[in-house]
Amino acid sequence: MENLITIRDLSYGFSKNKLILKNVSLSVPKGSVFGFLGANGAGKSTTMKLMLGSIPDENNTIEIFSQKLPELYPDGFQRIGSLIDSPAFYDHLSGWDNLTILSKLRNLPDSECERVLNLVDLWDSRKMKMKKYSLGMKQRLAIAMTLLGNPELLILDEPVNGLDPNGMLEIRELLLKLNKEQGITIFISSHLLQEVEKMVTHLAIISHGAIKFSGSVEELNTHYRHNHMRVGLNNAPQFLQHIPEYYAPQIIDDHTLEITVQSREDIIRLTKKLVVNEAEIFEIKNSAGLEDWFMEITKN
Template sequence: MTIIETQNLDFAFSKGDLVLEGLNLKVEQGSIYGFLGPNGSGKTTTIRLLLGLLPNSKDNIKLFGHNFKNDRINILSKTGSLIEQPSLYEHLSGFDNLEITRRIRNANKNSIDKALELVDLKTASGKKVKEYSLGMKQRLGLAIALLSEPELLILDEPVNGLDPNGIIEIRELLLKLNKENGITIFLSSHLLSEIEKIVTHLGVLSKGKLVFQGQYNDLKELQNKSATIHIETSDNQKASEIISAKFQAPSLLNSHLMVHYQDKEQIAAICKLLVETNIDIYKMQLQNNDLENIFLEITKN
């Protein structure tokens, strides 16, 4: 089942200045969808549109298969969200903040304890929020989003500003929620490294356009496609001619050859060819383009 679906979603804050252009998002149930894009690419705008915080005159946003405009209350009752910095009443305790949302959502009284336990804030629940650290506020924001056990969590930069420990904690919590409770998670980030460890699906947004959407493994495939083998031999020129006969012609660099990587069998075959022609191999190294570079390349193009 598709949980979030947008069809040709456009948005402009002022006439003619499109912030989002033809966005076709598709988020499947049970997935952790990473919504990536540089700052200013339109991630928060998309999230605000998904949650009805920005006006959208067209009927092109569907959540849980229902049109947002026609079924707002039902959709929001199944959705927990955290947009940018969590919205918290700083003069109140963590418990009171949860109680406000609990009452509006008409959730069980024990849901507060459950949520506090989940984010490990039980002991600090009586403290005023203004005394919380940034990480605690972020976790409280998550606890609020988790009240009434939502089926979908929409999180905008949930690890923004957190230290590495905080990032790991949030990451583990999201994985747990997805695996144990089956919650579909849609989370945005401007850093692939922050979320690559947990996402199953990715959407990459650049200048308001979705430039990549698919499974995380599809991105890994792209990574493999851009990988190269660096080979240093006793006779690079001759080695190049031999490899060219069977594979794509390598680039001849100063001290080594560069061959586009296909698969591991290709490495074995090149090795064999060179040994058979009595060329000594000094070095053979697979160079993977890291995902961050691929992300940068995609968004740059």
């Protein structure tokens, strides 16, 4: 599979003793939705600023469209849409006016503004003043700005940060539509595993400037997804003998068992086994080990 972005052994910092990024290597396949995940301060924004050339990549470790950044920029900016940090708007102007100001600076026709507003479902709100836009609408307009000029690649820094669940859903559906219908490769950073996991095809996890995992979602699930089934029941210790050892059962307390399962069928099988042995079950919880693992490696 062709890679749109390749980073090899990228290190960056104020000195050799104070590195923000430590030998970061990534491969972003063409056509993917790539999640760049990590806690706040892990090095996500710094990496993205290096990718966009706003911080110089002095060792030429980054390639986009199979070109080193000095060869790609400035003309290569026409092929990339980016949103780093918070978008800036003229609040006293309408969404349409904000968009046309940017399009005129890039010598793009007004028809391009109409196209991107329809893509992000803001055409009917184009005449509304920005100060009346909700946070979700502002974020969609910001993404519309990145889509001016039909880019092949979007680089978005925390696009769902601060949004309510409905706003997150709108942005997620929009990005998936852009990826599937427009064929745009999307590189998106976030500290929200559960939200980003719903849309990405590939991901990398960064902690304290170092990559802890990079690959496809399938590869991540194969290596790290072990589900833990917690069963609330009376007299938990006496039922430990009824659970086969390969499920790695553990006593959490007198009323809780934790069991490692691999499938829904495992949960059904074990629940039946406990009931047949007259267990008085009052609660069953199923929690993914992937989220626990992610929280463990990314916590500050």
